[in-house]
Amino acid sequence: MLRWLDENIEKTVILVSYVVMTAIIFVEVIRRFAFGAQAAWSSTVPIYLFLWVTWIGCAYNCKMRSHLRFEELRMRLPYAGQFFCLVVDHLVWIGFAILVIYFSLEQVEISHRNFAIVQGTDDVMQWWFYMATPIGFALVIYRVTRNLLDDIRRFRNNEPMPIKLNEAGE
Numbered sequence: 107m108l109r110w111l112d113e114n115i116e117k118t119v120i121l122v123s124y125v126v127m128t129a130i131i132f133v134e135v136i137r138r139f140a141f142g143a144q145a146a147w148s149s150t151v152p153i154y155l156f157l158w159v160t161w162i163g164c165a166y167n168c169k170m171r172s173h174l175r176f177e178e179l180r181m182r183l184p185y186a187g188q189f190f191c192l193v194v195d196h197l198v199w200i201g202f203a204i205l206v207i208y209f210s211l212e213q214v215e216i217s218h219r220n221f222a223i224v225q226g227t228d229d230v231m232q233w234w235f236y237m238a239t240p241i242g243f244a245l246v247i248y249r250v251t252r253n254l255l256d257d258i259r260r261f262r263n264n265e266p267m268p269i270k271l272n273e274a275g276e
Contacts, residue, residue, distance in 0.1 A: 115245070116162050116163070116165055116166035116169065116245065117166065118188040119158055119162045120158075120162055120163055120166065123159045123162075124126055124159060125231065125269055127151075127157055127159070129134060130151055130152050130155075131148070131166045132149055139234030146223060146225070146227075147225065147227045150224050150225045150226055151230070152228075157236070158238040158242075160238075160242070161241070162241075164242055164243075165242050165243075165245030165249050166244045166249075168199065168246050168249040168250050169252075171268055173255065180192075180267075181269055186221075188269060191256065192267060193254065196250050196254040196257070198208045199247075199250040200247055200250055203244075203246045203247045203250070204247070206239065207239075207241045207243045207244060210239035211240050213234045213236055213239075214239075214240065217231070217232045217233040217236055234244050253268075256268075
């Protein structure tokens with residue numbers, strides 16, 4: 107079960123969020139144009155669901171090593187330089203994620219304490235959606251740490267660093 111979660115948690119959360127967002131928007135557009143009615147929450151809930159897609163997607167891109175990177179320079183460095191740059195990348199990601207978690211938890215706490223509800227609903231709490239940010243960045247820390255440990259193992263075994271070549275193979 108844990109292995110399945112490790113492999114699929116981001117994809118599952120992203121898929122469910124996208125499907126729910128799409129279903130809400132699709133149904134409410136039809137209701138608005140065909141019947142002249144629309145749920146009051148139909149324009150706010152998809153926006154809040156997008157938080158889950160965005161921040162869990164950030165963790166997924168870290169897992170897949172497809173986040174913002176500067177490979178052209180790194181490829182030209184010696185092996186130890188490549189490793190050093192990857193370690194710096196990982197440490198910057200972890201530091202940034204810690205800052206995001208720290209400040210986003212404050213927003214979650216404020217929403218929770220004030221019983222802030224999603225506009226147009228009676229009992230859907232905003233903090234449920236705001237939790238996407240600290241959860242997503244906690245996953246970022248987990249994924250980046252796993253990549254860091256993998257890179258350390260590669261370096262110790264003198265294996266090539268996971269630096270992607272461009273489409274031309276250069």
